Amino acid sequence: MTISLLCAIGSALAYGASTLMQAVATRRAHGLAAVLTPLVIGAFVVDGLGFVLSLLALNNLPLFVVQSIMASMLVVVVVGARFILHARMRRLDVAAVVVVIAALVLIGLGSGEQPAVEPPASFERTMLVATAVLVVVALVAYRSGPGWLLAAIGGLGFSGAAIAARASHHHDGIWETVWQPMTACIVVCGIIGALWYLRALERLAVGPSAAILSVIEVVVPGAVGVLVLGDTIANGMLPGVLVGLVLAISGCIVLAMSPANQAAEGEPAPNPEPAPA
Numbered sequence: 331m332t333i334s335l336l337c338a339i340g341s342a343l344a345y346g347a348s349t350l351m352q353a354v355a356t357r358r359a360h361g362l363a364a365v366l367t368p369l370v371i372g373a374f375v376v377d378g379l380g381f382v383l384s385l386l387a388l389n390n391l392p393l394f395v396v397q398s399i400m401a402s403m404l405v406v407v408v409v410g411a412r413f414i415l416h417a418r419m420r421r422l423d424v425a426a427v428v429v430v431i432a433a434l435v436l437i438g439l440g441s442g443e444q445p446a447v448e449p450p451a452s453f454e455r456t457m458l459v460a461t462a463v464l465v466v467v468a469l470v471a472y473r474s475g476p477g478w479l480l481a482a483i484g485g486l487g488f489s490g491a492a493i494a495a496r497a498s499h500h501h502d503g504i505w506e507t508v509w510q511p512m513t514a515c516i517v518v519c520g521i522i523g524a525l526w527y528l529r530a531l532e533r534l535a536v537g538p539s540a541a542i543l544s545v546i547e548v549v550v551p552g553a554v555g556v557l558v559l560g561d562t563i564a565n566g567m568l569p570g571v572l573v574g575l576v577l578a579i580s581g582c583i584v585l586a587m588s589p590a591n592q593a594a595e596g597e598p599a600p601n602p603e604p605a606p607a
Contacts (some may be wrong), residue, residue, distance in 0.1 A: 334443065338387035338399040338585040344380030346406025350414055353594045357415075381520075388496045390443050391554030392562070394548070397492060398437050398578045401544045402430050405586040407594045417593035422584060430581035436574030440567035447560040449497045454511045457494055461515045462553070464490060468522050477534025478542060480526050485546030487523030491516045492551045496559055536595040540586035545579055 339392060351373035358367065386395045402486045405427050411417040468483050475483075494515035552575070555561035563571050 332527045334387045334390040336436065337397075338391060338396045341380045341383035341387060342399050342403040344383060345400070346410060348376040348380065348401040349403070349407050349594055350410045351376065353411070353415060382584055384492070385495050388446070388492065388541075390445050391561070392441050392444050392490060392552075393436055393496050394552030394575065395441050397489075397548045398549045398575065399434060400492075401548050401578065401582045402434060404540065404544065404582050404591060405430055408585045408588050408590040409596040411590040415590075415593050417590040419590050421586065423588045423590060426581040426584035426588075429577050430585070433574040433577035433581060435578050436570045437578065439576065440563050440571035441561075444561060446496055446498075449559055453497060455560065457490070457497065457515050458511055461490060461494075461518055464522060465518065468526055472526070472529060476564040477530050477532075477539065480530035481534060481539040482527075482546060484523050484527030484530055485543045486550065487519045487521070487526060488543070489523075489550040489554075490519030491523060492547070493554050493559075494519065496551075496555060498559060498563075531595070536592050537587035540591060540595070541583040544552050544582040545588055548575065548579055548582075570583075 351369050355367045355369040355373070358369075384396065384400060387399075408419060408423055409427065412419040464483070464486055468487070471479050473481060495513040496517070498510060498512035527539065528541060531541075552561075556563070
C-alpha cells in the first residue's frame with residue numbers, strides 16, 4: 331500500500347506542479363508562443379508523469395482513496411501560487427489546507443491495499459456505451475453549452491478515465507492490460523476531460539469550474555468503485571471515511587474558489603482593497 335499511496339501523492343504533486351508551471355509560462359508569453367515554451371512543454375511532461383503515477387496507484391488502491399488524493403492537487407496549486415506567483419492566500423485557505431490533509435488521513439485509514447478485481451461480465455460493454463454517450467453529449471454541448479455543464483462533462487471525462495483504469499488492472503501482463511477495450515475508454519474519456527474543462531474555463535470562472543470538477547472526480551468514481559468494482563471500506567471505518575470525503579470535498583471547493591487558485595489558472599485575483607477615490 332505504501333508504494334501505491336506514494337504514487338497517488340506523487341500524481342497530485344505532479345498535476346499541481348504542472349498547473350503552476352503553465353501559470354508562470356502564460357505570464358511570459360501568450361497563445362501558441364506560450365505552448366511552445368520549454369516551461370509549458372515541461373509541464374506536459376510532468377502531466378504525463380502524474381497520469382502514469384495515478385495508473386500505478388489505481389493498481390492497489392480503491393478509487394475513493396486515489397481520487398480524493400488527486401483532488402488535493404488544489405493544495406499544491408494554492409500553496410505554490412502563494413510562494414511562486416505571490417498570490418494572496420486567505421486564512422480560510424490555510425484552514426482548508428489543514429482540513430483536506432486531515433480528511434485524507436481519515437480516508438486512508440479506512441482502506442487497506444486492495445488489488446483490482448475482475449469487474450462484472452457486462453462492465454466493459456457498459457463502459458463503452460457510457461463513453462459513447464458522453465462523447466455525444468460533449469459534442470452537442472461544446473459549441474453553446476453553459477460553463478457549469480462543460481465543467482461537469484470534463485469531470486465525468488476524468489471520472490470515466492479513472493474508472494476504466496481501475497477496471498483494467500485485473501489483467502495479467504502489461505500487453506494484456508494495454509490491448510483491451512478499457513484502454514479506449516481511458517484515452518477518450520481523458521481527452522474529453524482535458525478539452526471540455528478548458529472549454530468550461532472560457533465560459534465560467536476558474537473557481538466554480540474547479541469546484542465542479544473536484545466534486546465529480548471524487549464522488550462518481552468513488553461510488554462506482556464501491557458499488558460495482560469491489561472497492562471496500564475497512565470494518566468500522568465507514569463513518570470516518572464518509573466524514574473524510576465530505577471534509578475533503580468541502581476543503582477542495584474552498585481552495586478552488588481561492589484567489590491563489592485563480593492566479594494559478596491565469597485568472598486575475600480580485601483586489602481585496604477598495605480603489606482610491
